[in-house]
Amino acid sequence: MIESPPYRLIDPDSIPSPSLLVFRDLVAANLDAMIRLAGGVDRLRPHAKTHKSADVVRMALARGIVKHKCATIAEAEMLAEAGAADVLVAYPMVGPNAERFVALSAAFPATTFRAVVDAPEHAKALSAAAAKLDRPVPTLIDLDVGMGRTGIAPGDAAASLYAELDRLPGLVPDGLHAYDGHLTAADLGERTAAARAVQETVSAFRDRLAAAGLPVPRIVMGGTPTFPIHGSFDAPGVECSPGTVVYHDYNYRTRYPDLPFTPAALLLTRVVSRPRAGRLCLDLGHKAVAADTPPPGLRAWLPALPDAKVVGHSEEHLVLDVDDVGRFPIGTPLLAIPAHVCPTVALHRRALVVENGRVVDEWETTARDRRLKF
Numbered sequence: 573m574i575e576s577p578p579y580r581l582i583d584p585d586s587i588p589s590p591s592l593l594v595f596r597d598l599v600a601a602n603l604d605a606m607i608r609l610a611g612g613v614d615r616l617r618p619h620a621k622t623h624k625s626a627d628v629v630r631m632a633l634a635r636g637i638v639k640h641k642c643a644t645i646a647e648a649e650m651l652a653e654a655g656a657a658d659v660l661v662a663y664p665m666v667g668p669n670a671e672r673f674v675a676l677s678a679a680f681p682a683t684t685f686r687a688v689v690d691a692p693e694h695a696k697a698l699s700a701a702a703a704k705l706d707r708p709v710p711t712l713i714d715l716d717v718g719m720g721r722t723g724i725a726p727g728d729a730a731a732s733l734y735a736e737l738d739r740l741p742g743l744v745p746d747g748l749h750a751y752d753g754h755l756t757a758a759d760l761g762e763r764t765a766a767a768r769a770v771q772e773t774v775s776a777f778r779d780r781l782a783a784a785g786l787p788v789p790r791i792v793m794g795g796t797p798t799f800p801i802h803g804s805f806d807a808p809g810v811e812c813s814p815g816t817v818v819y820h821d822y823n824y825r826t827r828y829p830d831l832p833f834t835p836a837a838l839l840l841t842r843v844v845s846r847p848r849a850g851r852l853c854l855d856l857g858h859k860a861v862a863a864d865t866p867p868p869g870l871r872a873w874l875p876a877l878p879d880a881k882v883v884g885h886s887e888e889h890l891v892l893d894v895d896d897v898g899r900f901p902i903g904t905p906l907l908a909i910p911a912h913v914c915p916t917v918a919l920h921r922r923a924l925v926v927e928n929g930r931v932v933d934e935w936e937t938t939a940r941d942r943r944l945k946f
């Protein structure tokens with residue numbers, strides 16, 4: 573038995589390690605809190621990148637969430653297969669992806685697929701591919717509101733690009749995508765002020781487009797740290813797009829204690845070896861838990877070993893320095909909360925679903941594959 577509230581595993585000895593465990597009640601509570609903070613399902617367009625799973629999509633659909641967001645064609649396909657009626661692929665289509673996007677749209681006529689562009693090259697390629705479709709592709713402009721990753725600054729070139737969407741055959745202007753992943757202030761007041769500044773920029777740009785007679789039906793904004801702030805943004809068409817909230821993780825929980833989410837996807841690991849005094853080796857290498865922060869960055873936090881120090885991480889081993897190794901004989905099962913859950917989930921083909929302390933189901937991480945049918 574592992575008892576570490578709110579987590580309980582009655583028979584950990586029956587579960588191989590390393591395994592990804594999903595605590596279903598916590599996922600449900602996270603989804604409900606997400607809806608509440610966004611101000612209702614109409615103001616939500618959650619990102620599927622964290623879970624990549626049709627089972628979680630069905631939980632969202634059952635709660636009335638109609639609009640969904642993703643980054644890859646495989647995620648879009650997984651969403652449509654699961655019954656999502658409205659899917660935004662919030663990643664510019666390059667190379668064969670414009671054709672794949674169009675083929676996917678043609679294959680699922682009951683689903684509306686929306687695209688983003690941040691340059692005329694994307695728009696022209698999508699327009700050319702869309703000639704094969706009998707309906708136009710609703711296309712948003714990806715704005716760079718400070719992150720500097722993708723997007724176009726909300727200025728003259730962006731306004732021309734938006735007008736171009738109105739002229740290009742096969743496309744129809746569909747609004748603005750303004751992801752503010754750079755707003756990471758731990759202090760809520762500071763984060764709120766920064767998010768409000770983004771809202772003002774985007775509103776001013778939307779007004780400019782509207783004054784030119786162009787429709788702007790939606791503004792898709794925010795990830796986990798900022799979406800509660802955007803949820804209260806009093807502007808038409810706002811759709812909040814958090815992703816991590818569904819499973820949540822150690823990094824977000826410790827950095828943003830103002831958010832009411834609980835890590836719901838954990839790893840089961842075991843002590844594999846105690847090579848020397850004060851040292852434990854766990855079966856939690858970087859093929860089982862994401863290692864996207866440079867060493868000695870935290871990979872996972874273990875409730876039973878809160879002060880363990882990471883001293884090594886390789887493909888199948890996580891090596892820790894621990895004061896009281898005596899408490900952890902070889903074979904001891906341990907729970908670990910991933911530091912960054914999204915890339916961790918993508919390392920696991922399936923998640924074991926835990927309810928009332930027992931594994932009751934398995935969820936496939938379907939869209940961890942880059943390519944499904946399309």
Ligand SMILES: Cc1ncc(COP(=O)(O)O)c(C=O)c1O
Nearest residue numbers: 619751795796797813814815816
């Ligand atoms: C474009 C985009 N939208 C939304 C999100 C969701 O953000 P979060 O993981 O903070 O919920 C991400 C996260 O990477 C993203 O890249």
